[in-house]
Amino acid sequence: NAGVTQTPKFQVxxxxxxxxxxxxxxxxxxxxxxxxxxxxxxxxLIYYSASEGTxxxxxxxxxxxxxxxxxxxxxxxxxxxxxxxxxxxxCASSDPLGGASFYSNQPQHFGDGTRLSIL
Amino acid sequence: xxxxxxSQPEMSVQEAETVTLSCTYDTSESNYYLFWYxxxxxxxxxxxxxxxxxKQQNATENRFSVNFQKAAKSFSLKISDSQLGDxxxxxxxxxxSGGGADGLTFGKGTHLIIQP
Numbered sequence: 001n002a003g004v005t006q007t008p009k010f011q012v013x014x015x016x017x018x019x020x021x022x023x024x025x026x027x028x029x030x031x032x033x034x035x036x037x038x039x040x041x042x043x044x045l046i047y048y049s050a051s052e053g054t055x056x057x058x059x060x061x062x063x064x065x066x067x068x069x070x071x072x073x074x075x076x077x078x079x080x081x082x083x084x085x086x087x088x089x090x091c092a093s094s095d096p097l098g099g100a101s102f103y104s105n106q107p108q109h110f111g112d113g114t115r116l117s118i119l
Numbered sequence: 120x121x122x123x124x125x126s127q128p129e130m131s132v133q134e135a136e137t138v139t140l141s142c143t144y145d146t147s148e149s150n151y152y153l154f155w156y157x158x159x160x161x162x163x164x165x166x167x168x169x170x171x172x173x174k175q176q177n178a179t180e181n182r183f184s185v186n187f188q189k190a191a192k193s194f195s196l197k198i199s200d201s202q203l204g205d206x207x208x209x210x211x212x213x214x215x216s217g218g219g220a221d222g223l224t225f226g227k228g229t230h231l232i233i234q235p
């Protein structure tokens with residue numbers, strides 16, 4: 001039971017390089033999310049996708065783009081990486097409130113995170 | 120927009136003691152959910168306990184319980200008989216009922232250290 005799978009787990013980039021973080025879930029959830037976690041901070045929402053074909057900005061969307069490729073996959077792209085984007089990135093999925101999985105033991109299922117360093 | 124505040128960056132207690140982590144939040148909504156998440160060094164996000172705002176009864180899960188004060192917008196976590204494995208970052212989180220697809224709002228976290 002894979003749950004939410006993020007790739008890669010670690011990445012080092014140079015300033016100005018681009019890359020895409022991949023996320024896939026196998027729980028048939030409608031909603032998917034990208035968060036970033038910085039030292040001394042909780043997770044902050046970058047973008048979310050309430051359902052296949054829709055995406056919306058979260059609290060800290062600047063410098064990022066997302067694609068909800070299908071129901072399973074939700075990718076995060078850094079077009080021109082900056083040192084301020086050094087962080088740990090988490091992908092998550094869930095059913096919205098009212099969905100069966102929301103009332104389970106894990107209302108939001110998180111991936112294991114990607115540690116991204118930008119030099 | 121809602122905010123979540125955890126005023127204790129770090130706490131340290133002896134094994135078997137009881138510890139309480141504080142969380143306050145600000146929202147204009149009347150229906151919402153509150154959560155405590157545990158993040159061990161492995162970086163996993165593990166749900167510890169949840170509370171529905173419309174329920175007056177405080178949630179409990181084994182050694183973990185909450186003190187939910189809706190009027191005061193307070194949501195503290197009590198860990199009884201603390202164990203070494205409880206050492207982790209603990210995050211308080213909020214989601215409003217009307218915006219379930221909007222993601223969780225997290226506090227900055229409390230680093231809890233259980234000393235042997």
